Amino acid sequence: MTAMTPPTRTQPDLSYLLDHTSHVLRTRMAAALAEIGLTARMHCVLVHALEGERTQSELAGIGDMDKTTMVVTVDALEKAGLAERRPSSTDRRARIIAVTEKGARTAERSQRIVDSVHGQALDALPDGDRETFLRLLDHLAGGHLSTPSPAPARRARQHSG
Template sequence: MASDAPARTVRDLTGLLNSAGHAMNNRLAAALADVGLTPRMQCVLVHALEEERTQIQLAALADLDKTTMVGTVDELERRGLARRRPSAADRRARIIAVTEEGRRAAEQGQRIVDRVHAEALEALPEPARAAFVAALNQLVEGAPGDGPRPVRRARQRATT
């Protein structure tokens, strides 16, 4: 029986990248779970330590929607790793301040993240590793003049 599906002329790059990303996320989640962190928590802690940032700024950097960000910060607060405090610049905004315990957790988490990434790259021959990372960066960032990355839209609720 003949297939009516169009012939693929190029390897399914989207599928490959999604599969690779899924595998890396699973490895990272399992490794960070050993120290009680999630990849989201680690990401928020690291970005909050870089400089004073609001919850909204951190959500954008971590590519998290508002609901996920609130839950993540709630959990960081519950564990004593971070706390919300009012912004001096905008009383409506909340700064996510990392506690000393949170700083230690972020440092430990970053060692784990670095190890997981290094282990993944070990699957490639040494000369190809830097080129692979550079190529991925170029795919993500795009060529000069491509413009900004698309904005992630909030999920729409179904109306009945």
């Protein structure tokens, strides 16, 4: 049997670089926020709910969470006394997520943690490259890589026999 030669890579493995660094950043963020009893999702909901009156659905969209994950996240925030579901002031059928005073203090604390974790990651870059890196990453995220491709259609299984 003849050994086959793998294809020659013509580009850096961007998928690996982005996936790996994103994974490590998420694990560091999770560990840092866990020290104050929060998850990244809880932090996201608190911060965005403080920006204005938002429904659970709107906050789920901002945080890229499915409905079930959002319900679990808000339940945890309520249990911790950080937020509560309340009727909307503009639509009596809608319920908004209102942050408590304790939640607002916690959001301040968690934002400092998030900023610190991000700062530590950026501090690993040479001084002159940080702004360029962020500008280019923002360009990718807001441009060419802003919208995921639709999931491919699943093919029906073919029965053998």
